[in-house]
Amino acid sequence: MNTHVNPPARIGEPLSRVDGRLKVTGHARYAAEHPVADLLYGWVVSSSIAKGRITAIHEDAARAVAGVVEIITHKNRPDLAKADSAYQEQVAPPGKPFRALYDDEVQYSLQPVALVVAQDLETARYAASLIKVDYEAAKHNTDFRIAQGERFMPRRKRAAYQPPKNRGDVDTAFAEAAHQIAGTYHLATHVHNPMEMHATTVVWEGDERITVYDKTQGSQNTQTYLANVFGFKKENIRVLNPFVGGAFGSGLRPQYQAYLATMAAKMLERSVRLVMTRPQMFSHVHRPEALQAVSLATDSQGHLTGMRTEATTATSRFENYMETVVNWGLMAYACPNAEADYTIAPVDSYTPGDMRAPGAATGMTLFEIAMDEMAYEANVDPLEFRLINYSEKDAMHDTPYTSKALKEAYAEGAAKFGWDSRSMAPRSMRDGSELVGWGVATGMWDAMFQKTSARARLSANGDLLLETAASDIGTGTYTILAQIASDTLGIPVEQISVKIGDSDLPMSPIEGGSWTAASAGAAVEATCQSLGKKLFEAAQKVKNSPLADAKIDDVRFDYGRLLSKTDPDKSVSYGEAMAAAGEVSIEAEETVSSGISGMISQMRKSRNTHSAVFAEVKVDEELGVVRVTRVVCAVAAGRIINPKTARSQILGGVVMGIGMGLHEETFVDHRLGRIMNHDLAEYHVPANADIHDIEVIFVDEPDPEVTPMGVKGVGEIGIVGTAAAVANAIFHATGKRLRDLPITIDKILE
């Protein structure tokens, strides 16, 4: 009886990616790779000034090149929506969203000022090089430190922004403290740099209808945006993103290549492909530069008595981008007196945006360097210091967590790392000629849940089709959705097709915030359960059904059959059930949302992931070279659907955190207002040789309350705190307290 059938996958198994074969054979197609007949190619001409007006565009030479079809500028662009609201998609912060080629105004360096459209890529690129633009430059400022003079708190806050909540009497706490520290910490501008450059292929279907292959984290967000901006009927735009070559937040807002490719397609009534160049990738979204001042105070035993944190992050002149930066330390640690303040400061650049753990990767990381300083000032082991100031509840909101297994993460991480054998004094550990340092830091992120829909169709041959408009940006969405359905309905993964990345599919939010596993996962589970109910009703219609007297709760779904839980011999195959019901397929669609009760419960309890990060560095003092030789990242993130893909998410976060800590930094020539190192040779993202051993631990953290499946999400937590663990390890190795990330060779040698 069905012994030939592959076993279903179980939630919690390390299932290999179901889309793996497509990816290792080169058959997974990304935004610029979908074949289209009679395709035109775009090439963007970028501004050479940071601020001012375009006075003339000399395009005759470019137009004379054979194969050039059109040159689009603000002078001949098609009609566009007038109201800012049309350009404000789901993720836009308050302000006036940038509109490429809208008018003669230049707001940042490398802003698009013209789009060449030609019969092939090389012709478009060559013709673009012939376009000369005259400007009337205005005074700009791209220096974040100078912008401090203009810092402010906008009246209209960004929707996701959470203001800090002060407590106690901080001034008295500092006046009476046994020990205290104060420092100002800095984080350089951090650029997403997904490997796939932002790209869009717009297929002109005729009749004001387009199909758009876009590099986005949310097909439905891009669909709405393009409909609003260009006046298409929403149902006439279909956006697809079946494969996304990384994004880390850069694909949350539709980027200008989607807008410009659509503009050209509409104007020319032709299909158009547009890919950004790598330098252009540095000119749009990025994690903002940040300055954060932290003061901490303890009693003589090392109990925190006061904390004060003030941060400023950069924004553009035209939008007020904000992050939740200063709250994390106030939430994480027991401390009776705490206050925080947050402001933003405008520079003449493009608007920053969410990048892997926005706010936390900055604020918690910088705070955790201060925590290390405080531990040393109070002469307490840095791990012990975190434990004696541990808070079981969210200390800022004064609410319990749905779960917080951070203590277990500290313990398991420390044991795996061997923290016990650490000597406290800086410069006390060596390996040959190299100084060795061990550092620890805490990480924190939100566990979020978003309204999501899914649809499932089971065919008589046992094949299951799952559909939701979610995205897989490398996170493993395809795999975990297949796995959840497989476990819920007892169907082998080989018989399950997951269809995502298509705006026509049931509603799914943008992929971000680490909420996709919890949200799309719950939608798929609910849909499969609903489908199971229909199967059960059909199974009872089978003649002399062995399940005739059973209730739905008495059966389980496994190996393509409904089986009595008490007597597995009583069973009906899905095929038999469907035949009895006269159905060739059974379909179900469900929507999950936290609802009103969920919102109330969210106010009563805090929902967070936590991590304990341990790092070992080896420092060659003569050369200033730092190597991160070991990292252990112990994560408390509720239920883990797939430890293989979840582990990869943490590894990726840790690697990006090492980049933040040691390598990644934009250098701006403030006279030109332009990033000088806008390529992958001069902006160093970690390479294989930079990465040594990384251990990932998922601690047990059952949490039926946090989200329907007990899932918290793992996309961001891996980066939070990692750079602090590295910085703290460098202090331990060298005795140098470096408060400016990234800690590059010059700072070690200073």
Place this chain on the structure above:
Amino acid sequence: MDHITGSQDLSAGTDLPGIPITLTINGRVRELSVAPWVTLLDLLRERLDLTGTKKGCDHGQCGACTVLVDGKRINSCLKLAVAYDGAEITTIEGLAQGEALHPLQQAFIDRDAFQCGYCTPGQICSGIGLMNEGRASTRDEVRELMSGNICRCGAYTNITDAVMDVLEKESVK
């Protein structure tokens, strides 16, 4: 091995006639006419629909465009197609034998040596090129010699595991 007779004119959009070249790509001989400024990468991606080879920077800085030319790994974005007349080129699409994956492709799946998958074809071609060079046998050597291929998803430890798996199997043989 199949052979296309006649030549494809791939110099559309230009006034200049294309330059005739013959490339053997994944075992298939192709007689092509290519404008002299077309890179090998753009030839593969935009004209031959071999989009498995990726463009990550177009400057030879990221390795996403790595292909094998006569068994050696190169950055195809830095090479003009016309310079490869007569060469034998293997791209990611040419590694599997029918349904059977190349051992390194299978090792990448088993080790979860990718996330978004965009750098993956370049990583795999580079890994095979590395093994052909016979220069690496330890993890440290693999890490060093695979550093021309950037993975922003940060799958490096798994990539190294995958390459080591195949290297160790090969050395047993």
